[in-house]
Amino acid sequence: MTSPNAPRPSPAKGNGALRTYFMRGLFVVIPVAVTVWLLDYAITLTNTWLGPLVHLLAVHLLPVAITAQSWFGSLEAVISFLLLVAFLMALGVVASYRMGKEGLRLIDHIFIHIPGVNSIYRSVRKMVEAFGDSGAQSFKRCVYLYFPMDNPTLGFVTREVTEAESGRKLLVVFVPHGPSPASGFIQIVPEEDTWDAGISPEDGFKMIMSVGVLAPDVLPKGKPRNPKQ
Numbered sequence: 001m002t003s004p005n006a007p008r009p010s011p012a013k014g015n016g017a018l019r020t021y022f023m024r025g026l027f028v029v030i031p032v033a034v035t036v037w038l039l040d041y042a043i044t045l046t047n048t049w050l051g052p053l054v055h056l057l058a059v060h061l062l063p064v065a066i067t068a069q070s071w072f073g074s075l076e077a078v079i080s081f082l083l084l085v086a087f088l089m090a091l092g093v094v095a096s097y098r099m100g101k102e103g104l105r106l107i108d109h110i111f112i113h114i115p116g117v118n119s120i121y122r123s124v125r126k127m128v129e130a131f132g133d134s135g136a137q138s139f140k141r142c143v144y145l146y147f148p149m150d151n152p153t154l155g156f157v158t159r160e161v162t163e164a165e166s167g168r169k170l171l172v173v174f175v176p177h178g179p180s181p182a183s184g185f186i187q188i189v190p191e192e193d194t195w196d197a198g199i200s201p202e203d204g205f206k207m208i209m210s211v212g213v214l215a216p217d218v219l220p221k222g223k224p225r226n227p228k229q
Contacts, residue, residue: 046084047077054080127182139174142197142204144222145189147175152222154208155187155194156201178208195223 047054054076058067066072094100111121139156147153155173163170169191176184197204198220206214 043077043081046081050080050083051076054083139201139204142199142201143171143173143194144197144220145173145175145187145194147185147187154197154204156204157194160191161188176205176208179211181205181208193223195220 058072058076095104108125112118114121139158140160141157143155143157144152145155147155153175155175157171158174159172161170161172162168170188171191171194173187173189173194174184175187176182199207199216203214
């Protein structure tokens with residue numbers, strides 16, 4: 001029998017523990033769920049494009065006893081996705097050699113000279129180059145700057161320019177949105193109003209996409225705010 005003077009568990013602590021366990025479970029499930037959803041979406045989309053071709057080949061090459069099975073439709077979708085992956089890998093291999101590069105330059109030349117299409121093609125190509133491996137040097141380094149007001153914000157230096165007349169060095173800094181760095185703000189600021197973040201652009205993007213979870217344990221000391229700004 002419980003003594004009337006025995007201490008009772010605190011409801012606040014119990015509710016806090018439940019919230020903690022719930023959030024931990026949520027953080028475990030979200031990456032898995034998003035990955036599975038994206039994979040399922042990619043397989044479904046690929047099957048829409050390549051599914052008819054895979055089905056046509058399967059009907060002519062495989063016995064009816066296999067193609068008539070209820071599960072064969074799902075297998076076709078997976079095969080379509082694997083074919084696309086293999087095609088992209090083969091394209092990457094070809095693009096690594098001289099003849100492949102010449103062919104890509106020809107395709108690039110054709111799209112650039114198509115009216116109405118060239119602006120879209122150039123914009124998409126620049127975005128892909130900026131965030132892909134081929135554009136690894138597009139982001140020279142990571143810096144902190146005061147943006148939008150007095151809060152230090154992580155940015156990526158994309159270019160260094162010189163101000164007319166004064167000759168002062170200016171930095172073109174891309175300040176991405178989190179957790180999706182595909183959009184953000186472009187700031188042109190004096191170099192002396194920024195300070196080095198002490199991390200590589202790759203680590204900077206990890207920090208942005210993880211909403212700060214992968215931020216360094218120690219951050220560099222900020223510069224005093226310029227009173228003229």
